[in-house]
Structures are given as structure tokens and as C-alpha cells.
Amino acid sequence: MGMALVRTIYPTQSLASATKGKSLLDGMLIIDPHAHPDMNPEYWKDHSASFRFMKEVGMAASGYFAIGDFPQTSRTPFGSYYDIAVRMIDYWMNTVVQKGFVKLVLKMSDIPAPGTETPGAILGLEGGDALEGRVDRVDEFYKLGVRIITIVRVHNNELGDMMSARPGLDPGPYSGGLTPKGRAVIDRMQELGMVVDVAHCSTATLKDVVAYCKKPVLDSRTNLCATGNNCGRARTWKEMEWIASSGGVVCSRPVAWDKQPSKTIRDWANELLEMKKKIGSEYIGIGTDGGGGFRRLSGYNDVRDLGKLAEALTDVGFTREELAAFMGKNVYRVLGKYLS
Template structure:
């Protein structure tokens, strides 16, 4: 079976303290099931519950230590990605790849020096905010204030680009998105966001934002969370495809892929509940888009985007 690339899951954080590991668990995703898709890339995000914001750096380090220990324990199945060459090597060998992301910049605690430390520890992507305002910018649920990047936030963007870290604008307010677009010198991405024209949730992107991601050679990952997919009680693969068609129309077939949000969401599409269900969805993509475009959406686009960003 073919591999695929997923720009966002919260599995590592959800496993923390549960007594289960990445190799085998009862969550949406584990390595044994992901191994059915050789050469796949999974981005693991470290998300902080707002209750941890007062100890953001400390709690993030706990999650990071757990994540690194799980990768070491399962190095027969998965290898970390620090460079684009690492990713290509793993894909060639049919190995699973893991790329580490921070979901929200709270852990920086207002210091770009901390960002450099996280880079040395293997972090290669960061979602600038979660849903609420932090020292970098406003999140989508603070969007009514009209706030974008702070002066510190602009320094963070410059430092991330200097280091070769992927700037992730999912969860960011509209004003923040445009601030990033106006100052970015390298491509950026929205790891797990859908089209607002199809489902009018503030977490989704406008057609103009999708146009910008196309123009800057960025990337947007389809989020599987039903509330972001369609305004209906039960969501299916059919609804995911409706989102995908719109994303491809507006952002281009070279800039769209997956950002499942597995293990960060409490509900899923009724026919795509966990990682093993990706087999049927990937087959559906080939029927809908054709083999060449489906290959781009499945894995090639996120791989190429990381090639333009990572150093």
C-alpha cells in the first residue's frame, strides 16, 4: 500500500500519562497501523491545554521528552525528520517519518532564544497560536479584536525563517494571516485548515487566503474534524471530497494535502474514524482526481513544501 503525508495529529500529547505508547494504542493512530502505509510522513504536534499556559515551557518539555523517548523505542518503525534529505531518505527506504511541531507559541514564553533551543531539540514546525491570543498574535477566537502579529510575533517569524522552521498559520486570526503573508520571505503553510466558503467556521480559510497560499508556494492540509468540514450532523468522505475539490480549485493541486487532526478531535467522519480507514479514502482519491493528482494530494505536495522550507 502507498504511503501518505499528514501535516497534523495530536497523538503524542493524547498518549502522555495514559500508559500506552505510539507503537500500539486505542487512539485514532498508532505506528503499527500506520506501517500499513510504508514511507508515510506524520507530523506530531505538541498542543497545550490552556490550563498549562502558566507553566507552558515546562509542560511542553515533558511532552517533548515523552515524544523523543517513543521515537527511540520505536526506531525500527519510524525515524525523525530534521532535514528535507532525512524525509527523502526515509521515503526511499519505505520507513515512516516523524516531524515535530509545536501547536501554539506559548512555550516560547516571549523569548526567541527558546525557539532556537526547540530547534536544536528537533522542532521543525510551529503553529503560531491556538485559538486564543498569546505573545505572538491573536488566535481565531480572538479575531473580533482585529489583532495580528505583535512585535514579538514578527521577530518569531524572522527567526523561524532563519532557522528553516515551517511557519504554520492554522488557528491564526485573519489579521495575523495577512501580517504573515506581508512579511514572510519563505513559503508558509496551514497544516490543518479547511475552506470557509464550504463550511463557514472561523478556523477555516477564505478563498483569498487560499489564493495567497498558492501564490507563495505554500500548503494547506485538509482537516477531518466534522465541524470544520460541513454544516451537518454527520460528515462522510463525500464531504471531505467537497472540501478537497474547493481547496484544489482555489489553492491549486500542487499545494493541498492532509492535516487530519487525528487524536486532537472528539469526532471524525463516520467512514474515516482512524488511520486504517485512510486506505479506502486514498483509493477514493485516485478514482476522483486521477492517479497523478491523487499522488500530489496524498504525499507529494507536503513533501515538496517542506523541501522549500526546511534547511
């Protein structure tokens, strides 16, 4: 009896909630600067950021980041980072872009209006490993359409160090910060108009990038590490303040932060409330890492659930303006500092 009651009540509640959340996002520019949508289904199973869902939630644009976790960490011989990245970009160009499911974003005017029929795809390279320290590769990826490069990822590379080694994965030699090759890559990225993404950067590398880069930096994928201990891939307040001081954006993904063991969308909203209070609503954003294949908060299955987040943020006190800044306006501002 009790179970039957629960079954009949829950769908109604969640439907009403989804509708309310979605209406909060109506007319809002939503940009998710870090995701891995619509990858090759032969080896990729996480569809949480697919263009189909983007359309439903009215997302203006999403990052299409080449190199997800699986190829780099599996033992399958996928080739070099460079080969993998080029192949992934090629796959998107020959599928979702060619078929017109998404619109390739090469300049600011390519970013579609809120609630668009065809969302924008901003190609990104997650990890400068594919550059192999070569500045000419920056040009090569720019020509392929890449507009965001994450300096490091799961390994220390020619450009700098990553923030947390994965168990069983050799991080490689540490440089202690941004290297001369890293500086040369950032110079060229700024000249061409490619966003400098500090996600995964170690504290020292992040500090160096913020000091060196003349433009606001993006941290496209992190969470709050409020305690400052055992932060893994989350950021301390100090690190977030560096990013904000550059005029950049700290993007939060749907996983738990260290003070919130219950892991619900409301907890995510509370994390963002803390971030808003500490670093300001102009410096926070979403970065779902959808397609990244990681364990997400309960209640968050795909980008359509950003409606639930919008509702939770409103409940914890975000104004409509603050919500709009968080959902996309802030990231749009940073993109505008780089893209033509």
C-alpha cells in the same frame, strides 16, 4: 434475516474497498504534517495517528505536535505551555524515537521513502505560546528537534491572534495581527529552518504572516468554509488563496466542511475537489490532526483510512498525480523550502 444479510455483506465490501484504497497509495509519498501521535497513554486516549497505523498505510512521515487539546483546556495543573511542550517532546524522544519505532526528521534526507518500514517523525510545536515571546526559545526548540511551529493556537499570544475563541476559554488580548515579537520569531525560524505554520491564525494575523514571511506558509490543519460565514477554525476562499499565493499548502482534516452535513469520507473528497478546482492541486494536503481527540467523519477512524480517502478522491476525478501531490508531495515541497 435482513440483518444477517447486511452483516455478511458489509465486511466483504469494506475489506475490498480498503484493499483497493491502499493499493492506490502504494509507492506514494504520504506526509501528514499535523498530528499528535503516540502521546503519553496516561492522559491521552486518541491513537488514530499512531506509528503502528502509519506503518500499515506506508506513511513516510507525520507531524508529532507538542501540546494537544487536553492539557491546555483541562483544569489539571500540567504546568506552563513551555513545561508541557518540553515534557511531551521528551516523552516521544524517550519512547517511540529511542525504541526506533519512528525516525526523527531533522533534515530533508531524513524523510523516509514511500512505504517505509520506519516512518519519520517531524516534531512540531502547536502554538507559539510556549515561546512566551522569546526568540531564544526558537533556538531552544530547534535544538530539541522541532521543525514546525504553529504561530498561535487556542489563545491570542505574544506573536499574534487566533481565529476562533472556544466557548468558556478566555482568548486573551487581541493584537490585531502579527506582532513585532511574531516577526522576530518568524525571522529566526526562517534562519534556522523551521516551517511557519499558520493554522489557527486569525484572518489579520494570517494576512500579515503571508506578507511578512519570505517562504511558503503551511496551514497544517483546517477545512473549507465555503459560505464565508461563521467559519470557526475553517478557512475562507480568500484566506486559502493567500496561502496558495505564498506557494504554501492548505491541509484539510477529516471533519465536515460547512456545505456538507452528511459527514462521510466522500464528503471529504468533495471538499478537496472544490479546493483543487479553486486553489489548485499543488496547494492542498492532508493534515489529519490525528490524536487531536475531535469528532471525525464517519468511516474515518485512523490514518489507515486515508486509503478510503484515496479511493473517494479517485472517484471524484483526481488523477494519480493530483492524488500524490495532495498526499505528500506538496507538503514535501514546503518542508524543502525550510529544512536543510
